Amino acid sequence: MINEEFLNDPYPAYHALRAQGALHWSPEFCGGAWLLTGHADVASVLRDPRFSVRRAGGWANSSGPGALAELREFKRIFSRSLLFVDAPQHTRLRQVMNAGFKPAALQELGPQIQIIVDRLLDQVLAKAADCGASGQFAEFAQFDFMRDFARPLPALVIASMLGIAAEDRSEFVAWSDDIAAFIGSPTPTLEIARAAQVSLIAMNEYFRQLLPQRRAALGDDLMSQLIRAEATGGIITTKELLAQCCTLLFAGHETTRNLLGNGMLALLQHPEQWQALQSTPSLLPSALKELLRFDSPVQYTGRRLKVDVEMHGQLMKKGDLVIPLIGAANRDPAKFTDPDQLDIARNQGAHLSFGYGPHVCIGATLTYLEAEIAMRSVMQRLPQLRLAGDIQSWGGNAVYRSLNQLPLKFARPSAAEQATAATPATPAEAQYA
Template sequence: MSAVLRRPSWEPPVADPAFLDDPYPTYHAMRAAGPVLWSEQFYGGAWLLTRHADVERVLRDPRFAAQRTAGWAAGGDLRAFQPLFSRAMLFLDGADHQRVRRVLQAGFRPEALQRLQPHIEQWVREALDGVRPADGFDFMHTLARPLPVSVITRLMGVEAAQAACFVQWSDDLAAFMGALQPTHEQARRATASLLALARYFEGVIAQRGASPGDDLVGRLLQAQARGELEAGAELLSQCAMLLFAGHETTRHVLGNGLHALMQHPEQWERLRREPELMGPAVREMLRYDSPVQYTGRRLTVDLEMHGLPLRRGDIVVPLIGAANRDPARFARPDDFEVARQDGHGLSFGAGPHVCIGAALTMMEAQAVFRQLTARTPRLAWVAEASRRTGNPLYRGFAALHVRQRAAVSPAAWPAA
């Protein structure tokens, strides 16, 4: 690519703790600098988009392919990793994507999710029964990490007893996928964890035999028997990435959402008084602090954006976190408003790759915040005991310590 195509350029300070703590001022500055910016640090060179209209366009336009992104995310010797990684629905387009998505969609049908509702409600209730809010607790450890694992394993029909392994394997994959230039160690750990997931599901599949069952894994096996899904890498990849995605993003929806509520006590109080706002409130949590900050596409054709020629093969990075704070799309975009009426963000994506588990994530989040606001009306953030993951892609908390404060007026609810 010639030098002229790399201007205007911008290098977000993605390793700066201040950026990782709050990237949104940088996103605003980038948006003001220009609609299409070039960065050398994203995968060796990529176009960055910050405006809502452009991000949504790219997510919907088939000329921006997801299928070609699996390779550029790789670093180091990943010969054992790529055959599995690249077959996940996340990296498929066109007919292949539609075929795999149809199979998976059946597992997320409304009646299947409704059967999970009592389990989710009971799980949250028991988790909160086990803590003393006045003493404080780590919300990520107590609820945000284990709940999504419990739910996705139940949906898939696999052993919840393996949850600790699933979480560690997911952490390794998230660290690799969130690294702009993965290190050899990150690549090695991601490979080992993805292969461990594949081996686990090979064992599950072997145990099912001629009785696949009616859970999500069973439906995948039935689809394979009908010729709708390929055996081997394609089948194992869907199993592994479903378990990963079902845990990784949902935990950050919960952590980021609770943090936003505690930083805006008047919104917490309104949600406590008006629980019917729970659905819009969770959508606002997703918009305000997206658990997935960006995604990647590769151009399949030459085209022009905002007067700049982009070439076939160029990588384009739609910054979802920036799009969700675009003042051209949202009034007062930096305000957190549980009753916001001017639309939803793009945290679940858009177009053919819109998140297949969006309804399940919404169900989990609403159950958690419905019980939290009812049972712990004066919860506050313990900032000094909390820390973020440091992952620029999967934005969230590694630890989020909270405690219940004494009864005071909402105006007196700063972070603990």
């Protein structure tokens, strides 16, 4: 199932699976797993406590003989993450982290996100102006949306949210890519697993070394809030604190980057939708929901059965791996009319791109906020934006659907327009540039 054709466009495979039935056993997928394609089934599994998220050990085991012993530290760190623990541990950790994602906290983060977005777009426009000044003038300027905008933006936002150095963003992205490569491989090799372990340990160590100075000078950022919880009656342990920081850095980067890339590609491939959004920016909130449904940044997730469960006349046994195919559920015709059509005004219920139930993505509202600010600013500042070619380069990750590159072009601004658009950074703003 996982081949180049699938990675470029998984949706025909999902339709074929759905046509053959609601539940499938695949002996090859992740070493043996049940696959679910329907929206109702996927939503049901994601909220059912019989389906456990505790699967870090299974991943380590899947990397080959002897992997569990070699990847012990990887398993230890990930097994403390909010992503991979069940209640009551999950409930406790989520309550601690919720403070950083309340509407008031995110509202305060909005201006910082706008600063970061503006600086990235300033750089894109400055390069276009430099080319014109050097005689390389053309009506349209070209840039790589992924490299110049979608990849750096979420890393910078998470750095701001955690109160850590923005200049370390290249390391954040590299670490996240290694971890994503492991999670996104149905059958990871030991080499992929080793690289993921090295990066996860490096990320964990980065935060561990920050702890003494952060404990001495607490602020309003999320890491400071976790440190306060650690000091208040042991609500969260130091090792759990470090694991949550790693989770935020990794998960926050992957989802937002891919929403921006996949969403921009979908809009520009459907010019009438892009034009409708430009003419009616108030459609942006519904457009983002539709973009998430249409091409989900996370294509599937996993659960381990705590007990035997019967579904659709088949017995799934305790310990079996179950794969809710989120990308397939979001294109289920039983839930969505014409599911393969992009409709930014669609209002037919919830997509499942952020999960569902107790483990729904804690950063969903933050991702929406980032994407809304980013898309609105791109529409305003890059006129006549369009694809620079018909060929896109998709990454080789089955879980995190992402573009390697997305070449775009836009109408080159005049010198007067460029001078008006760009605003110099103040010292306080410069840390986000």
